[in-house]
Amino acid sequence: MKISNEQYARSLAESCLENSEAEWPKIINRFYSLLSTNGDSNRLALIIKEFPSVYDNLSGELTAEVKSARKLDKNTLERLTNWLSAKTNLKVTCQTSLDETVIGGAIVNYSDHILDLSLSGGLKQLTKTLAE
Amino acid sequence: MSKTKDFIVEQLKSKLSGFEQTAKDQVVGKVLKVADGIALVSGLSTAMMSEILEFECASGVVRGVALNLEENQVGVIILGDYTAIKEGVIVKATGRILEVPVGEQMIGRVVSPLGEAVDGKGAIRSHKFYPVEKIAPGVISRQSVDQPLQTGIKAIDSMVPIGRGQRELIIGDRQIGKTAIAIDTIINQKGQGVKCIYVAIGQKESKVANIVAKLEATGAMEYTTIVLAGASHPASLLYIAPYAGCAMAEYFLDKGEDVLIVYDDLSKHANSYREISLLLRRPPGREAYPGDVFYLHSRLLERSCKLNAEHGGGSITALPIIETQAGDVSAYIPTNVISITDGQIYLEPDMFYQGNRPAINAGLSVSRVGSSAQIKAMKKVAGKLRIEAAQYRELAAFAQFGSDLDEDTKKKLERGKRLFEVFKQGQFSPMSVAEQVLVFYALTAGYMDDVEVEKISEFEAGLKSFVADKNDQVVKDLATNGKWDEVIEKALGELISDYKKTISL
Numbered sequence: 001m002k003i004s005n006e007q008y009a010r011s012l013a014e015s016c017l018e019n020s021e022a023e024w025p026k027i028i029n030r031f032y033s034l035l036s037t038n039g040d041s042n043r044l045a046l047i048i049k050e051f052p053s054v055y056d057n058l059s060g061e062l063t064a065e066v067k068s069a070r071k072l073d074k075n076t077l078e079r080l081t082n083w084l085s086a087k088t089n090l091k092v093t094c095q096t097s098l099d100e101t102v103i104g105g106a107i108v109n110y111s112d113h114i115l116d117l118s119l120s121g122g123l124k125q126l127t128k129t130l131a132e
Numbered sequence: 133m134s135k136t137k138d139f140i141v142e143q144l145k146s147k148l149s150g151f152e153q154t155a156k157d158q159v160v161g162k163v164l165k166v167a168d169g170i171a172l173v174s175g176l177s178t179a180m181m182s183e184i185l186e187f188e189c190a191s192g193v194v195r196g197v198a199l200n201l202e203e204n205q206v207g208v209i210i211l212g213d214y215t216a217i218k219e220g221v222i223v224k225a226t227g228r229i230l231e232v233p234v235g236e237q238m239i240g241r242v243v244s245p246l247g248e249a250v251d252g253k254g255a256i257r258s259h260k261f262y263p264v265e266k267i268a269p270g271v272i273s274r275q276s277v278d279q280p281l282q283t284g285i286k287a288i289d290s291m292v293p294i295g296r297g298q299r300e301l302i303i304g305d306r307q308i309g310k311t312a313i314a315i316d317t318i319i320n321q322k323g324q325g326v327k328c329i330y331v332a333i334g335q336k337e338s339k340v341a342n343i344v345a346k347l348e349a350t351g352a353m354e355y356t357t358i359v360l361a362g363a364s365h366p367a368s369l370l371y372i373a374p375y376a377g378c379a380m381a382e383y384f385l386d387k388g389e390d391v392l393i394v395y396d397d398l399s400k401h402a403n404s405y406r407e408i409s410l411l412l413r414r415p416p417g418r419e420a421y422p423g424d425v426f427y428l429h430s431r432l433l434e435r436s437c438k439l440n441a442e443h444g445g446g447s448i449t450a451l452p453i454i455e456t457q458a459g460d461v462s463a464y465i466p467t468n469v470i471s472i473t474d475g476q477i478y479l480e481p482d483m484f485y486q487g488n489r490p491a492i493n494a495g496l497s498v499s500r501v502g503s504s505a506q507i508k509a510m511k512k513v514a515g516k517l518r519i520e521a522a523q524y525r526e527l528a529a530f531a532q533f534g535s536d537l538d539e540d541t542k543k544k545l546e547r548g549k550r551l552f553e554v555f556k557q558g559q560f561s562p563m564s565v566a567e568q569v570l571v572f573y574a575l576t577a578g579y580m581d582d583v584e585v586e587k588i589s590e591f592e593a594g595l596k597s598f599v600a601d602k603n604d605q606v607v608k609d610l611a612t613n614g615k616w617d618e619v620i621e622k623a624l625g626e627l628i629s630d631y632k633k634t635i636s637l
Contacts, residue, residue, distance in 0.1 A: 116156065116158070
């Protein structure tokens with residue numbers, strides 16, 4: 001039976017979470033040899049892509065990407081993190097990035113959701129409303 | 133003047149003041165793979181079956197429909213140009229099931245399966261939308277078919293009558309007159325209070341252009357909508373076209389009106405669904421069609437119905453068309469659709485090439501609703517025509533081998549020859565039911581027995597114009613109430629005898 005990238009990522013994440021951090025190098029080495037035995041070494045890049053979201057899911061963590069036009073202050077970021085934690089019941093970590101096209105406000109990206117709190121999004125909505 | 137200016141400014145201000153920005157939490161996914169009009173998308177954990185999804189491409193938004201919901205990915209059919217979609221493109225869930233605009237604005241227009249105008253007459257602005265997929269009306273809201281839908285084609289109205297709310301399949305090989313029957317039926321609905329929808333699935337656009345031109349020339353576009361999914365369109369549009377057409381018909385059904393819908397043709401529809409299913413990696417079955425190809429057509433044709441008075445009394449009559457290969461009606465799709473519909477009109481190549489047009493095979497064509505969809509007068513004059521036509525064809529084949537025939541057989545053969553002459557009818561020349569009753573009475577009562585077979589069509593045309601000139605009340609009553617009794621029979625007999633006196637046989 002063919003093992004999917006997601007299944008590989010899940011097995012690695014589960015093994016890591018079940019063991020202490022000291023064991024992780026050994027687990028990773030065993031994982032490499034498993035991939036090579038199965039002839040799936042070429043899929044490593046795709047497995048690495050899947051791994052963060054799978055790990056977050058299993059550990060009850062969530063990484064949210066926050067895009068804004070200007071750097072957000074500590075207070076705003078903390079409020080946003082707390083609000084997301086309350087909404088998802090997960091431990092949230094925010095990764096920020098700058099994007100001038102956002103104009104104002106922020107766009108929050110977490111798991112398969114997008115929360116558009118930006119000015120550019122608002123302008124798009126206004127254009128749509130006027131066109132109707 | 134300044135008052136008008138102020139008014140416009142106020143209107144603009146009120147539009148702006150009414151605007152409120154909302155922060156929507158949208159479910160999104162990313163394109164993993166895209167090919168041949170199909171996309172595999174990750175994420176979209178809350179996507180619904182048949183939900184509209186929006187692909188945010190560089191060139192604009194492209195829409196798609198969720199068709200395969202799997203554990204980690206969603207299979208989407210793309211309704212438009214899929215070449216603009218690249219791997220990694222963001223896909224947004226809209227939370228809306230696929231729907232099309234409906235309403236009076238659609239009448240007289242040629243539209244795409246998504247309800248967008250394709251006839252160059254400007255955009256269609258409709259505020260009413262109906263879902264493309266809908267569960268058919270239940271048992272409680274239905275009633276049996278009891279009202280005729282006149283096709284204007286003598287062979288059909290007499291032998292295989294169609295009722296309002298019936299599903300009658302038109303089946304036959306290519307280039308044999310299947311579409312012609314459907315178009316003639318649409319033309320004949322003028323003034324009958326029936327809205328018509330013609331769904332072209334995988335047809336050549338030149339053919340559809342000809343149909344539109346013909347319908348416009350005959351004034352039939354005043355009550356007709358054409359849903360066009362041409363041969364060059366992607367399989368996804370061909371797949372949704374009949375459901376979209378049916379949704380447009382359901383709007384009128386809900387208003388208590390009668391609708392005629394033509395699906396031309398369901399063989400190509402099944403092919404497009406096979407293409408989509410194979411690309412979505414669903415397991416192939418017989419003739420490589422997926423396992424649910426029966427449900428594909430049954431759920432579509434079940435939406436045609438006759439509602440009872442408590443539910444508005446409207447109806448949707450469906451004329452699905454199936455193209456056979458070398459007359460093989462026992463192939464997978466033809467047998468499926470035959471079993472779903474309430475009868476079929478089988479067009480035979482041999483008859484077509486012998487010059488019998490429409491080439492309706494009397495033996496294999498049936499209408500399961502039958503005579504309850506006929507007016508009394510037609511029932512009376514045409515009751516035995518189907519059996520007579522079938523018997524004639526058998527006898528004609530038998531008579532080729534011997535010349536010694538008894539009187540009765542000879543008589544049957546002569547009557548049969550005249551019957552088949554009467555059944556011949558030109559394209560785009562539908563006939564009113566009163567004229568049909570008159571012609572069939574002339575035949576069955578023996579008034580045509582002394583007319584030469586070659587002169588039957590001439591006799592028929594002459595009789596029609598003679599009666600039209602006379603403007604006879606009996607014929608007018610036939611058209612309005614359809615009653616039949618001895619007085620009417622006698623009056624018609626006298627009319628035909630009077631006509632015969634004016635011609636030299």
